[in-house]
Amino acid sequence: MSTHTLHIALVDDDFEFAERLVDYYAARKMKFTHFERAEVLLSELRSLVGEPSPYDVILTDLMMPEMDGIEFTKQLKTLCPDLPVIVMTANSSVDSAIQAIEAGANDYIVKPPHFPHLTVVLQRTTHFSQLQKENAILRRTISDSESVTGGIIAKSPLLLRSIELAKRVAPSDATVLITGESGTGKEVFAKLIHKASPRAMKPFVAINCSAIPENLLESELFGHAKGSFTGAESARPGLFEEADTGTLFLDEIGDMPHHLQTKLLRVLQERKVKRVGENTYRDINVRILAATLKNLGEEVRTKKFREDLFYRLNVIPIRLPSLRERKEDILPLAKYFLERFSTRYSKRIQGFTREAAEWMLAQSWKGNVRELENAIERAAVVSLSSVIGLDDLKFDAFDESNSTGIAEALPNGEVPDTHLEERLLQEFEGEYLDAASAIAVPTAENSSASTSSLIHLATDGDPITLAELELRYIREVLESCDGVKDRAAKILGIDRKTLYRKLQSADAVAETT
């Protein structure tokens, strides 16, 4: 519930009634502004074109000499549709109150009101109205962000084509088989299809068929009756039933055991499920989306996957390109992940150096978007600078052979555009930060602290630990600020308490050694 003072416009020709409400609620975080005539309030609201209403809610009498409450509500709702209205009525005119509700009023109370009841009605109405506004804003935001690419970062024509296809098939109930390497975003795509479908408000249930032991997968998918196997202490619906009226996403379908493939085929054909240990079938209304990184056609040829199930699933095939096939998306994705992880780890990292961008474009990203995401997260964590450089990205774990090289052929047999990487780097030009200037960013605001010596700290002489480097950096900044801890803390991007704690713990360590 909101804690701000509610501002209520009271429309009532009875000044004694209004006077009493104004007095009573003055000490109860509610401010009443009284209007004896509805026209006066309407005219005030008309004059506020484009501005938000100063009132949180309107409380109006029904019976008034010039314009009655119903007519007033109608006019008000035309003018300010989101402004909640509560009408007050005498017992004998409840019919009129219902008319007012039909005219757009949000609620009504019987006059004279009981103060605690009126308080609750006012709070509830404004709270509900606030939730409706927030809901509308969220819906608009989601709709705006998803209108073009469904919230997926995509610049490459290949991926845009897949998104377009996904959006086209979403409104139907057709089964979709999404294929692509690990980390290409198959589940993200499944969610996109679900969200763009008429089932969007219904459940989206996902299961990874390779992650669940074979003996549990059947009961997980189809449910079980009580006592149907050891440990089945109570009956449980399966995921098909949980996803009823919604969408069931079967990830890694290529790993589904053969006997379950038969059972799944029957469910797809008959739209009925039978729980393990039961004899009765239950109707289900589920849309199936499946995904695999395997070549299911090949699996069919080697008899590892049922041919009939393959055709049943492969109604609409959508192939997701690997990241190396859509280099246009590498830098925008990297930027997106950097923003996310900078926020998560309270860092103020502003971008990448050109070298880092070049390196990212040259990688083959065998783990695709997931690998890129992990690399950026790791870089954001270890970076001591306000810009991600090559050293932050190149980790021991990285194999130099990961680099694709310009001339490497793509999996689809296409020859890569040799000018593509240079073009992408140029497109991203405005986003690069020069390493030296970027390092200076935190100090540029209000300090002259030099950071050039810090680079020496990390590279000059024997290697030092991260903790030592941090301490030396803190002392360096502190010195540059003439010992003013407030200023040093601001430059370091930590609060003063943290700075004190770090210095104290360093002193403690020094005393014991």
Added chain:
Amino acid sequence: MEQSADLKPERLKKYLDRRFVDGEALGNAAVNRDGSEIREISHRIKGNAALYGFADLGLLSGRIVREVERSSVDWIQVENLISDFKNHVRAKLSEIKF
């Protein structure tokens, strides 16, 4: 009286003084068989009396409203109710302690 617990006696007296004036106006309107004037005054009191702790006065006003809204008004009954109203106001005024 919980609805009026925060009100000072002066405020209550002021409210009842106005009702005293209303009582006179209701009496005159009854003499003139002016149902609409009686209805307007009584309807207003019906809606606000309880907020000042005078729920009985509100109920009495409600009865007056119902009487004058009948298709065939019993004016004797209306006059009796108005008389009760005036007596009630007087009684409440005498109960106020400063």
